Amino acid sequence: MRILLLEDEPEMARALLEALRRRDVLADHVRTIADADAMARVGTYDVLVLDRRLPDGEGLDLVAALRQRKYPVPILVLTALGSIDHRVDGLDSGADDYLAKPFAIEELLARLRALQRRGPAISDKYLNFGNLSVDPRSNEISIAGSVVEFPRREYLVLEALMRRPNRIVTRSNLIEAVYALEDEIGSNALDAHISRIRKKLVQAGAAAEIRAVRNIGYLIRAKA
Amino acid sequence: MRILLLEDEPEMARALLEALRRRDVLADHVRTIADADAMARVGTYDVLVLDRRLPDGEGLDLVAALRQRKYPVPILVLTALGSIDHRVDGLDSGADDYLAKPFAIEELLARLRALQRRGPAISDKYLNFGNLSVDPRSNEISIAGSVVEFPRREYLVLEALMRRPNRIVTRSNLIEAVYALEDEIGSNALDAHISRIRKKLVQAGAAAEIRAVRNIGYLIRAKA
DNA sequence: CGACATGTAATGTAGCCGCAATCTTTGGCA
DNA sequence: TGCCAAAGATTGCGGCTACATTACATGTCG
Structure with a gap:
């Protein structure tokens, strides 16, 4: 939700x-x-x-x-x-x-x-972008029409990016989206998740890609 | 209307x-x-x-x-x-x-x-001038309808110029826009960025150009 | 115990960016 | 008008660093 x-x-x-x-x-x-x-x-x-x-x-x-x-x-x-x-x-x-x-x-x-x-049969049912679709209620992600399994952390990262397609999501935003406040994160855990997500995206034939914005964060956008 | x-x-x-x-x-x-x-x-x-x-x-x-x-x-x-x-x-x-x-x-x-x-609020999302459009939210720049990639520093310089089209932006303003306070800049790094931006602009067919104002700074304006 | 998730660390890598060397332009001044 | 010094323009080079990737250890849940 x-x-x-x-x-x-x-x-x-x-x-x-x-x-x-x-x-x-x-x-x-x-x-x-x-x-x-x-x-x-x-x-x-x-x-x-x-x-x-x-x-x-x-x-x-x-x-x-x-x-x-x-x-x-x-x-x-x-x-x-x-x-x-x-x-x-x-x-x-x-x-x-x-x-x-x-x-x-x-x-x-x-x-x-x-x-x-x-709720008036609302909306947030799906976050769609390209051939990606995220269902925040069931935490399911489908790519090119078929469901792809994402572990919890990876799902949260991708959902956060999908909430603002084509817009930069800062590293701290992403970390906030994924981790509870008390969880401290010491290294490049986020980078590792991004990498794993990317692998799944290309494997599933996603029409979107995650780009890094140096010193700021990441964004998801249509694949070149 | x-x-x-x-x-x-x-x-x-x-x-x-x-x-x-x-x-x-x-x-x-x-x-x-x-x-x-x-x-x-x-x-x-x-x-x-x-x-x-x-x-x-x-x-x-x-x-x-x-x-x-x-x-x-x-x-x-x-x-x-x-x-x-x-x-x-x-x-x-x-x-x-x-x-x-x-x-x-x-x-x-x-x-x-x-x-x-x-409307102005919407185009506030974008900085438009000629056939240039800068999207500060995604750090994307499109020229003549297609997206052109700019590295971080070049992007920041161009965004600073696009915020005040047809008006002079001083060297110190540009340097402030691009560099963190503590970063010292020793030579003509800014000039180098301007040069690289110019090359991309003409290559992409931009209807705007960057002109130097001797001893003061630069401005962006419609191409002659 | 096995499968999977996930943080950590080591290593690889791309490309940005500053520098400097060189060339071009500009404007002041006689 | 011609000359010169200074400012600006351009470009190749190399180092640096943030990011990418992978392997591994640890934890967790069935």
């Missing part, structure tokens, strides 16, 4: 991100409404999670704007304001669920799953 | 063209993907509007092809297929907005205006 988290409080954000990552929920984190809007335009998410009070405005305004544009992804609103009135405001604006702080991480996860399940 | 309309159904096309004309929107109308591709290469448009099902193929394939060539103009996709899955496909392929038939002309016009308005 893949979510966009819009949260400006550093502590809350960090705790959430860590908890989500342990559950294999991939979260993009932004701190402003403007950034969230931009990410929602280009990214593909299962659920959007946002705070109400944000440095550049009111979260519900973003909800309204997205819904006005028929943005189809379910939205869950976090807030420190737990009163019923506010809750109604949240739902009226077009959000799909509402969660008052403080809350148990487990409850958040349960609600995310619920939203994903009942 | 000036748009390119790719629509093969005669009735729909005629109705749209008339409505657009009343709103002082200049529309070029083509019926095939091939024609649209040709027009996009030579014409200058604010928005490209296209249908999905077309006599010579699938409209989204054109979108993908244009985006692969870094074609910077916002694209709005019309379709009779209104399901969310299709919507996501459309956005994934690189389109900027999506409109399901049937729709009110007013809504189309509103979306066109929106795309035009945020």
Whole structure:
């Protein structure tokens, strides 16, 4: 599962991100409404999670704007304001669920799953690029029409790249996507994974390749 | 406002063209993907509007092809297929907005205006000048429609110049753009990079050139 | 115990990039 | 206008380094 988290409080954000990552929920984190809007335009998410009070405005305004544009992804609103009135405001604006702080991480996860399940038959079913297709729900990858097995780490790297085809994904992004925070990585483990992924890609006849961007990271793009 | 309309159904096309004309929107109308591709290469448009099902193929394939060539103009996709899955496909392929038939002309016009308005933001993704296009997100440069490889330092120099076309960028600015602070540069390394960039530019048929400004720096400008 | 995943390390390798040598252009000045 | 010094342009060369690949050890799960 893949979510966009819009949260400006550093502590809350960090705790959430860590908890989500342990559950294999991939979260993009932004701190402003403007950034969230931009990410929602280009990214593909299962659920959007946002705070109400944000440095550049009111979260519900973003909800309204997205819904006005028929943005189809379910939205869950976090807030420190737990009163019923506010809750109604949240739902009226077009959000799909509402969660008052403080809350148990487990409850958040349960609600995310619920939203994903009942979600308007959304989208993130597959990440497609070239003849590659990644299914984030089953963690299956198919290349040129047939399923190719990838071990966990390799899968996570490739999924991270597929989330942003044609765009550079930094080494640190990739490492974050693959490893829990506490895991320390000492050497060229990432390089080794890339190498193994490449081997599988060519072996399966993928129409995409992974290129290194020196000193920065990697990107996946159409094969020359 | 000036748009390119790719629509093969005669009735729909005629109705749209008339409505657009009343709103002082200049529309070029083509019926095939091939024609649209040709027009996009030579014409200058604010928005490209296209249908999905077309006599010579699938409209989204054109979108993908244009985006692969870094074609910077916002694209709005019309379709009779209104399901969310299709919507996501459309956005994934690189389109900027999506409109399901049937729709009110007013809504189309509103979306066109929106795309035009945020158009600069889109081309902000790309730095365009002449037939050069720089994509800072992938560090890719395309010249006359095809991608040209630039090594890291050359890319950084060219990107810095492309951020201020027709204006002088000082040597120190360029060096700052290319080198980390601690890196000291002892000789004419910058000149060497400029030279190598120039060679690639002429080789790729760029309609721009880099001129030296004695004792100050360099600038990029339209080729004589 | 066997198969597989995955971090680590050793080794290979490509190609970037700085340097310097040489050639060309420019502009100041008489 | 002609000359010269300085700035810029070009190009080959070689070292460096990040990346690639492979083998191996360790861990893990059945």
